[in-house]
Amino acid sequence: MTIRFDGKVAIVTGAGIGLGRSHALGLAARGAKVVVNDLGVAADGQGRSSAEADAVVAEIIEAGGEAMAHGADVSNEAEVKDMVQQAMDKWGRIDILINNAGILRDKTFSKMTLDDFKKVVDVHLIGTATVTHTVWPIMREQGYGRIVLTASSSGLYGNFGQSNYGAAKAAMMGLMNVLHMEGARDDIRVNTLAPTATTRMTEELFSPEVGELLRPETITPGVLYLVSEDAPSRVIMGAGGGSFAQTRVYETKGITLAGDDITPENVAAQWDKVTDPTDQEILTQAFEQTGKYAKNAADLAGIKLEK
Structure with missing residues (x-):
């Protein structure tokens, strides 16, 4: 079975570089019309530019696909609504949402300002909720939707110096669990990706050899399955370097006292x-x-x- 997205419209946030760019190109190569969202900020969320999103759109169009760029700040409801409305005006539907946009402001908890804590949570968690909330009624009306939230091993397992990022990424599991239940009636399937890839956020952590093995392109195939027509729902998929696995939460039998x-x-x-x-x-x-x-x-x- 070949997975295709002909006739489907997708939004990918943070799609100007790294994982988001790879996801956008992967969707377009298999027939999707893609909204390439990117605010064009630095890794810590500073600045703003449309150059990277425009470059991805140009790449998709040159390859024979359809795409549009939009620089919405995912945590800004008005900007997100404008992005979604432009997509609806152009293509009339939204079938797929990949929430990928994010920033880093790493410090130990004792040295971190609350402003830096709140900003990271705002972009990752509130940004994901904002875009998802905006497309949700469209997907319900269509009776079809595929949504991916992006978590991280830092949220699932912890990573020193990333209390803000880890908290925001762990929250994706709770959001997915509830949206899976609430979307089931309307065939809205919601999954979570926990990727390990060489991106702007992580390139300094890896040697060149490891960095090459962990290219974003080794993850995107798993994401494309999670947004396909036959996708599962309520799955946390770990991915990196061609490896794909499922993360699950278990509860022990425990004891009972009286x-x-x-x-x-x-x-x-x-x-x-x-x-x-x-x-x-x-x-x-x-x-x-x-x-x-x-x-x-x-x-x-x-x-x-x-x-």
Whole structure:
């Protein structure tokens, strides 16, 4: 089966360079009409330029595709609405959204200003929410949508000096989980990418040899699957260097205490059981955890709960 996007319209944020550029070119090469969004800022969010977005559009058009550039700041609702309206005026629909735009302002938490913390969260989390919120009613009306949020191993696993970035990227999982549920009726599928690539943000971290292996082009094929017609939903996909994997959150079976036994001392005494991975499970919604705990407590108390 060949994955194609003929007749589909896609928005890719932060698409002037790096991963976003690769995603935009990949979509266009397979038939999508692409809105190349890029504010043209430096890695820390300073400045503004349309040159990089325009260059990607020119590359797509030269290859026979269709594209338009827009320099919306993803955290600015008015600018995002203008971008979406221009896409609708030009092509009449929006099928795909890849939220990729981001900045870095790395410092240890003790040295970081709250302004730098808020700015990174604003671009990554609020920016993702703003663009997604703007296209959401369009996708609902169409009865079709494919959305990718971009997380990071810094959010999933932690990375020294990136409390702001890690917090924003970890939030993508929570946003995806809820949007997956709310979009299911209208065939809006929502997934999350956790990439490791050589980009402007990371190029100083890798040797030339490793940098070549981790080119953005080694990640984009996975993203194209996540926005295809047969895409899954609610998947966190790790990707880099041609490797593709799924990240999952598990909950252990744990323990249940009752009455006077619910003490910190008893939690400490049975910590090995609390953390034992045997029979751990994936919970798919918040009330599954609630139901699990209520049933455990009822079972211990000899109470039969109604289903």
